[in-house]
Amino acid sequence: MTERALLCLRCGVMLLLLAGSSSNGATLQGKLVIVGSDTLAELMTLWAAGFSAQQPGVSVELQAGGSAAAPPALIRGTANVGSMSRRMTAAEKARFSAERGFPPLEIPLALDTIAIIVNRDNPLPFITMPMVARMFGDGACGVRDPIRFWGDAGAKGALSNTRIEAFGRTAASGTYEFFRSRALCGGDPLPSVGELPGSAAVIDTVAAIPGAIGYAGIGFVDQARVRVPPLRLASGRSIAFDAMPDEESYPLQRTLYLYLPLAADRELPALECQFLRYIRSSEGTRLLERAGFLPINGANNRTPPACRP
Amino acid sequence: MSPVSARRRRRLDRGFGLLIRIASLLVLLSVLGVFAQMAMVARPLFVDRGLEAAAAPSSPVPRSYVTDQPEWVPKHLKTAAFDTTARHRIWIGLNRRGELEGARGEISNPSNDLWQYQPLVLPKISFTEPGLHLLIDPSWRWLAIITQAGSYQLLPLEAQQAPSVARSLPVAGGDTQYPVLQRGLAEHSGLTVMPGGRSFLTWDTFHIRQWHWLPAARGEAPDIVLLRQLMIDSAIQQVAPAPAGQRVAIITEAPMLMVWHTTTHRLIDARRLEGIPRDVDWRSENRLSVEFAGRRSDWQLGESDGAVSLASLLAPIHYEGYSAPSYRWLPVAAADAEPKFGLVPLLWGTVKAALVALLFAIPVGVGAAIFVGFFMSPRLRDTAKPALELLAAFPSVVLGALTALLVAPHFIAWLPGILGAAIAIPMGVLILAVSWRSTVATTARRQVVGWLPILLMPVVVLLAWIGFMLGESLSAGLPGGSLVSWLEAQHGVSVVHRNALLIGLAMGVATVPLVFSIAEDAIHSVPAVLAAGSLALGATHWQSYRDVVLPVAAPGIIAACMIGFGRAVGETMIVLLVASNTPLMDVNLLEGLRSVSATLALELSEAPFESVHYRVLFAAGLALFLLTFILNSLAEIVRLKSRRHQEERR
Numbered sequence: 001m002t003e004r005a006l007l008c009l010r011c012g013v014m015l016l017l018l019a020g021s022s023s024n025g026a027t028l029q030g031k032l033v034i035v036g037s038d039t040l041a042e043l044m045t046l047w048a049a050g051f052s053a054q055q056p057g058v059s060v061e062l063q064a065g066g067s068a069a070a071p072p073a074l075i076r077g078t079a080n081v082g083s084m085s086r087r088m089t090a091a092e093k094a095r096f097s098a099e100r101g102f103p104p105l106e107i108p109l110a111l112d113t114i115a116i117i118v119n120r121d122n123p124l125p126f127i128t129m130p131m132v133a134r135m136f137g138d139g140a141c142g143v144r145d146p147i148r149f150w151g152d153a154g155a156k157g158a159l160s161n162t163r164i165e166a167f168g169r170t171a172a173s174g175t176y177e178f179f180r181s182r183a184l185c186g187g188d189p190l191p192s193v194g195e196l197p198g199s200a201a202v203i204d205t206v207a208a209i210p211g212a213i214g215y216a217g218i219g220f221v222d223q224a225r226v227r228v229p230p231l232r233l234a235s236g237r238s239i240a241f242d243a244m245p246d247e248e249s250y251p252l253q254r255t256l257y258l259y260l261p262l263a264a265d266r267e268l269p270a271l272e273c274q275f276l277r278y279i280r281s282s283e284g285t286r287l288l289e290r291a292g293f294l295p296i297n298g299a300n301n302r303t304p305p306a307c308r309p
Numbered sequence: 310m311s312p313v314s315a316r317r318r319r320r321l322d323r324g325f326g327l328l329i330r331i332a333s334l335l336v337l338l339s340v341l342g343v344f345a346q347m348a349m350v351a352r353p354l355f356v357d358r359g360l361e362a363a364a365a366p367s368s369p370v371p372r373s374y375v376t377d378q379p380e381w382v383p384k385h386l387k388t389a390a391f392d393t394t395a396r397h398r399i400w401i402g403l404n405r406r407g408e409l410e411g412a413r414g415e416i417s418n419p420s421n422d423l424w425q426y427q428p429l430v431l432p433k434i435s436f437t438e439p440g441l442h443l444l445i446d447p448s449w450r451w452l453a454i455i456t457q458a459g460s461y462q463l464l465p466l467e468a469q470q471a472p473s474v475a476r477s478l479p480v481a482g483g484d485t486q487y488p489v490l491q492r493g494l495a496e497h498s499g500l501t502v503m504p505g506g507r508s509f510l511t512w513d514t515f516h517i518r519q520w521h522w523l524p525a526a527r528g529e530a531p532d533i534v535l536l537r538q539l540m541i542d543s544a545i546q547q548v549a550p551a552p553a554g555q556r557v558a559i560i561t562e563a564p565m566l567m568v569w570h571t572t573t574h575r576l577i578d579a580r581r582l583e584g585i586p587r588d589v590d591w592r593s594e595n596r597l598s599v600e601f602a603g604r605r606s607d608w609q610l611g612e613s614d615g616a617v618s619l620a621s622l623l624a625p626i627h628y629e630g631y632s633a634p635s636y637r638w639l640p641v642a643a644a645d646a647e648p649k650f651g652l653v654p655l656l657w658g659t660v661k662a663a664l665v666a667l668l669f670a671i672p673v674g675v676g677a678a679i680f681v682g683f684f685m686s687p688r689l690r691d692t693a694k695p696a697l698e699l700l701a702a703f704p705s706v707v708l709g710a711l712t713a714l715l716v717a718p719h720f721i722a723w724l725p726g727i728l729g730a731a732i733a734i735p736m737g738v739l740i741l742a743v744s745w746r747s748t749v750a751t752t753a754r755r756q757v758v759g760w761l762p763i764l765l766m767p768v769v770v771l772l773a774w775i776g777f778m779l780g781e782s783l784s785a786g787l788p789g790g791s792l793v794s795w796l797e798a799q800h801g802v803s804v805v806h807r808n809a810l811l812i813g814l815a816m817g818v819a820t821v822p823l824v825f826s827i828a829e830d831a832i833h834s835v836p837a838v839l840a841a842g843s844l845a846l847g848a849t850h851w852q853s854y855r856d857v858v859l860p861v862a863a864p865g866i867i868a869a870c871m872i873g874f875g876r877a878v879g880e881t882m883i884v885l886l887v888a889s890n891t892p893l894m895d896v897n898l899l900e901g902l903r904s905v906s907a908t909l910a911l912e913l914s915e916a917p918f919e920s921v922h923y924r925v926l927f928a929a930g931l932a933l934f935l936l937t938f939i940l941n942s943l944a945e946i947v948r949l950k951s952r953r954h955q956e957e958r959r
Contacts, residue, residue, distance in 0.1 A: 065915045072917035089393040091553060091594075098593050139524035139630070142448030142531060161794050165805050167889060171641055172915035181392065185448050186505075186646070187630065188639055191654070194807070194889025194901065197911060205889070208718035209806045 029057040030271040036063075036070035036083035037174050038198050039112065039217050040256055043291040044083055050287060051278045058271065067174025074261045075099050080272065082259040085112065085174030085217075086181075096261070105260040107276070110293035113218045113245045114179065114252040117203065117226040119210050124155040126232045129251060132183045135213060136166050140187035150211060162211035167194040167202055169215075175199065178254050179215050215252075218244065219292020245294055256293065273307035344934065351928035354921070355618070358611030359578040360568065363596065365607050379414070379424055386410060389452075390445040390506050399429070399466075401443045401452065407435035409443075409452075411466075429466060442500045446522045446531050447507045447630065453533065457498065463530045503571070504554040505646060507629040508536060514544045517559070519571055521629045536627060537574055541567070546586070553594045555647060556615065560586050566599060566608065570615030572626060572647060577615035580608070616921040622652045622928070638892040638903070640912065640922045650925045652932070654892035658809075658902035659933070662884060663877035665813020665898065666820050670873055673817070674824030675866055681825075682832035683854045686759025693762065694829065701822035709886035712815040713807075717887060720811050721804060725792040729780020730773040737772040738765070796899070804899040807889045812902065815883050824873040831865020832858065834952070864951035868944035875937040875944075881906035905929050 032051075034044050041064035048060035063069070063079075070082030071092040088096075088104065097103050116127055131153060133141040147153050151160030168189060169176040180186065196202050199216040206212040207225040218241075221228060228241040231250065239247050258279075260272055268276070278284050285295050378388070378400075386400035389411075396416040404410050414426035436454065444453045445466070455461040502509045508521035518538040522531045544562040551557070556577070559567040564586055568577040588600040597608040620626075625634035629647050637649040677697065681690055745754070757764065784792035789799065796802040835858045843853035884907040891901040909930055916923040 068917075069915045072920075076918065087394045087396075090395040091393070094552070094593070142446065142450050142524045144524055161789075161797065163797065163803060163805065165889075170890075170911050170915075171639065172912065177641075180641075186392070187447070188637075188641075188646075188649075191637065191893050192803075192805075192891050192901065194891055195903075195911070196889065208714075212806075 027057045028055045028270060028274055030059075032058060032060045032081060032271060032275060033073075033079045034060065034062050034081045034083055035065075035073040035079035037067045037085040037256070038064045038169075039085040039173075039175055039219075040064070040083040040109075042219070043110075043288060043293065046287040046291060047279055047284060050283060051275060054278060055274060058274075066170065066172030067177065068172040070259060071096060071104075074104060074259060077261070080261065081275070082261075083109075084257045084259060086178045086254065087257055088259060100261065102263040105262050105264050107258040107260070108296055109256045109258050109279075110288055111245070111296055112254055112256050112293050113250065114175065114215050114254065115218050115221055115228045115241065115244060116213065116215050116231070116252075117206050117221060117228055118213050119206055120225060120227050121210055122150070122155055122159055122213075122227060122229075123157050124150070124153060124229045126154075126238055127229045128232050128234075129183060133185070135164055136168070136179075136189050136193055137184045137187050138190050140183075140189075141185035146190070159211060165194070165209055165212045166190070166192070167196055167205050167212055167214040169199070169202065170195045170197060175215070175217065179252075182252055182254075183215075217292065255296070268307070270307055277307060340938070344931070344938075347927050347931040347934065350919075351924050351931055353611060353613045354616070354924050354928060357577055357614040358609075359614065360566065360580050360597070360608045360610060363607040363609035365605060366592070381424075382412065382414075383410075386412060387443075389443060390449055399445055399449060401429075401445065403436060403441070403443075407437050408433060409436070409464075411452075431466070432464060434464075444502060444509060445506065447505075448524070448531075451530055455500065461533065465530075499548065501548060501550060503550050503629075504552060505629070507647075508571075510548055510550065510557065512545050512548050515542070516540055517545065517548060517557070517569070523630070523632055534632075536629065537571065539569055539574075539576075547589055549589050549591060551591050551594055556594075556610075558589045558591065558597055560589050560599070566597070568597075568610065568615070572628070573615060573618045573621040575615050575618060577610065582606075612919070613921045613924055616648075617650055617925055617928075622650060622925070626651065636894055638908070640916075640925070648922065650921070651892075652905075652925075652929055654894045655903055655905045655908055655929060656932070657894045658892065659878055659904040659906070661809055661902055662812050662816060662880075662888075662904055663874055665809055666816035666877040666880075667870065667874055669814055669817030670820040670824050670877070671870055674821045674873070675828050675869065677821075677825050678828035678832055678866070678869075679854075679859075680762075681829055683850070683858070684758050684761070689760060689762065697822055698826050699822075701826070703819070705819050705880060706882040706886070708815055708819055709883035712811065712883070713886045716815075717807050717811060720808070721793050721806055725780040725784030726777035727780070728792075729778070729783065730776035733776025733779065734769055734772045737775075738769070741768065802897055802899060805889070805901050807887060807901055808899045809902050810898045812884055812887050813898075815887055816877050816880050819880060819883060820873045820877050823876050824869045827869035827872055828862075828866045831862045831869065831948070831951075834865070835861045861951070864947045868948045871940050871944040871947075875940040878940075879906055879933065879937055880904075881910050885910050905933050 032048075034048070041062065044062050044064070048062055052058050052060055063073075064083075067084040067086055070079065070084050071088060073079035074082045075096055082104070088106070093103050116132060118124055130141065130143055131147065133143055134145060134147045135153070138144070138146055148164060149160070150162050150164055153164065166189075168179060180189065194205070196205060196214075199220040202214040202216045203220050203222065203226055206214045207222075218228075221241075223241070228244075230238040230240045231244070231252075232238045233249060233251075237249075239250050244250050245253070260268075262268060262272065279288075288295055382400055383402070385404055386402040389399050389401040391398040397414075399411060399413050401409070401411040409431040411429035411431055412426050413429055414424045416422055416424055431452075438456055440457045442455045444455065445451070446453065450466055452464045452466055453461050454464070498511070498513045500509060500511045503519070508519055511518050511520065516538055519536040520533050521536045523534050524531050541559065541561060543565065545559060546562055546564075547560040549558045555570055555572050557569045557571060559569060560582075561567065564582045564584070565579050566582055566586070566589065567579040569575070570577055582599060582601075584601040584604075586599050586601060590598045590600070592598050592607070595610045595612055597610070599606050599608070625636050626649070627634040628637065628649055631637075636651040636653045638651050638654050639649040641648055681694060681697075685693065784795075787795040789795040789797075793804050796804055839857050839861065840853050843857045844850070848856070881904075884902075884904045888903065888907065889901050890903045890907055890911065892903040893900055909926055912922070913926050916926055
């Protein structure tokens with residue numbers, strides 16, 4: 001055969017293959033960009049790896065800079081999935097609605113627990129929410145009298161004259177915002193509260209500095225390096241670390257969310273639909289528990305029964 | 310040389326000269342381009358777009374989270390407080406008998422939209438005055454009942470009985486600290502709560518006043534205090550705060566529409582309206598709608614109008630909930646919270662870290678340059694100089710990470726020892742130098758001087774060890790048991806692990822190579838004839854170096870310090886990794902800091918594109934850029950002038 005004929009044959013075969021693959025639903029193509037929370041970064045990485053193993057034609061890009069990055073990315077269209085470790089505020093939802101005409105699709109993912117952590121050698125017997133407000137803020141939750149030294153907080157012994165060094169997250173973090181609204185009642189933290197870029201950095205810093213106190217999700221807590229003092233409620237009951245995820249009255253429990261820039265009543269496009277099915281599958285739930293979160297079920301979790309090819 | 314090749318050479322020279330001139334012009338243009346781009350991004354902060362007439366939106370724009378009631382809430386209860394997600398609310402009202410009633414509701418389950426609510430336990434007091442306003446304090450613990458006359462009562466929200474704490478707002482006359490609320494409000498008076506619940510506005514004919522809640526000590530009721538007031542020259546008819554807080558739309562009798570930004574206390578714009586306005590309403594954060602008799606007109610504001618001014622960036626501002634004006638950097642991400650863009654703590658931290666770095670880098674760098682230039686043997690100089698300059702290639706990220714992981718956890722424990730060593734080494738070397746002159750012969754001295762660094766190394770290590778031990782034992786002898794507890798207890802100095810001294814030391818290590826190479830360059834470029842001439846006239850080596858060479862090299866050494874300062878000001882990774890990024894403003898070297906460069910690194914990628922936060926970060930970066938640009942240019946001018954001066958001398 002002539003060279004030209006061979007070339008035509010090759011082109012024809014390729015075209016046929018392409019046509020065949022586009023009508024075949026098994027090879028999904030596309031790029032999934034997930035923007036948002038640092039708390040969810042590990043879980044998103046696990047899910048991304050599992051999902052692209054299942055769907056080889058899909059590539060997943062992950063940017064974890066903080067929950068506050070998700071709503072602007074969804075509005076601008078630079079992300080097709082937004083992960084947030086706090087619920088989107090009514091103002092952020094309104095801004096999205098003003099741009100797109102409909103509110104974003106909200107999917108509650110999992111339950112996470114935030115623990116107050118201290119150094120391993122800190123003998124603090126227990127901690128209460130007013131104590132946290134007085135250590136991290138000035139005048140938060142309507143109480144003044146800041147606590148500056150560990151002796152005043154009840155930690156007797158070698159640390160009693162040591163200054164309390166509080167560490168938290170940067171202002172873009174959903175964990176920071178959750179802590180501010182729950183533990184500081186919406187008030188401002190002290191300027192001396194350190195701002196660290198990730199929950200792992202908080203754990204590292206609290207483990208290294210004897211007089212440090214911080215907050216992080218329990219999935220990050222390594223009990224060999226930091227200690228979680230039991231939380232005493234106003235009723236007098238203490239909640240120990242192991243019971244924190246299960247106790248309903250533990251005040252620092254939060255829901256983690258996924259947001260999609262799609263209208264709730266319309267059909268989901270194939271890529272997002274397959275991703276949601278994956279994360280609700282048994283493998284996805286297993287990875288979720290491996291990341292240290294509790295799965296939740298309910299009417300607001302849409303498991304698409306089948307996706308259009 | 311043939312005339313052809315000479316011509317060709319001249320042409321080549323001219324061509325290359327032109328190329329170099331074009332290249333340097335391009336460099337200058339690109340620097341100006343960067344400057345211009347940053348200035349364009351920061352410009353909308355200071356140049357308001359103002360109120361622009363906008364077309365009515367084609368589709369109905371949803372109202373920004375003005376809370377609507379669930380159907381089961383009785384009509385006489387109004388929303389008094391809500392959180393940012395609007396799923397946790399308090400309703401308060403007066404029933405037909407004038408008694409207080411209220412309920413607290415929450416949608417706590419994330420999987421459904423069911424309200425869980427419980428009635429509030431309120432004291433059985435009936436109020437018969439008309440025009441009462443019921444407000445909840447920011448911590449959701451107290452209820453304020455404000456009368457039109459200006460008096461208010463505070464009741465705890467969950468009390469069984471009613472210990473009422475009746476307090477009057479300051480009345481006319483008397484020497485109260487704040488201006489007064491008139492005893493009887495005028496006819497068009499009203500009250501509205503600012504979003505976020507931390508402050509509220511009251512207005513009469515010509516004044517709008519912003520009042521905020523100040524927390525009290527534990528167990529006591531909070532205070533309501535005047536925050537600021539605005540005087541307007543025409544009668545106020547309606548006041549509407551924007552959904553995100555801070556901006557307030559005002560309709561006056563003129564008829565005019567005005568927009569007031571509370572935090573920066575600026576009137577953003579004022580427009581004359583055509584017709585008699587009935588109502589003003591915010592459609593979104595930047596969009597206003599004024600309702601007339603049969604029509605509506607829409608107005609659009611720029612997103613960053615009024616949000617920031619030079620005063621708000623550089624001067625202390627009185628924020629909601631704070632007892633006094635303060636410098637704060639807290640550009641919070643969530644809505645309803647007042648963002649605080651005070652650049653001064655960042656600039657202070659930047660300069661503080663840079664100065665501590667220079668405190669370490671200048672003696673070490675310039676001293677090393679003088680020694681290498683004057684006294685070092687040529688063989689040792691050939692190894693030492695490149696080695697020191699290679700230190701400049703050491704990535705600052707690695708330096709920062711090593712400092713944060715290895716040094717920071719132990720810094721406070723080692724502090725007395727480090728201070729002891731820092732004093733012992735120079736003192737010990739000085740004593741050695743003085744005794745050395747009197748004991749060792751001149752010829753022997755001159756032979757050894759070139760190799761001093763190698764010979765002195767074990768001595769320096771020994772001195773450091775002695776100093777460390779001395780420092781520790783002295784500190785153990787202080788009342789309190791250690792230097793740190795003595796400072797904390799006796800002097801109230803707060804000491805933290807990741808402090809300015811540590812950051813400055815790490816930055817100093819990164820800056821030493823730069824200062825050294827520029828200073829050494831300056832010393833090396835002094836013409837040898839000067840030193841040779843002074844030596845020939847009978848001066849000793851040290852005399853000729855000190856009195857002849859050093860003054861000529863001085864401008865270059867000063868330039869080295871300025872360039873080192875510029876480098877230290879722009880250093881990002883060390884501050885980011887070693888500091889805990891606390892925007893504190895004090896002179897205490899043992900307290901933390903936050904620099905502009907670290908703030909840019911942490912926040913620029915998360916700030917929403919073209920938002921106020923984004924633009925303020927660019928403005929801060931511009932300030933930093935200008936500072937280093939001016940410093941480096943001055944240093945170069947100084948160096949060039951000194952070089953020309955030297956050539957003229959020749």
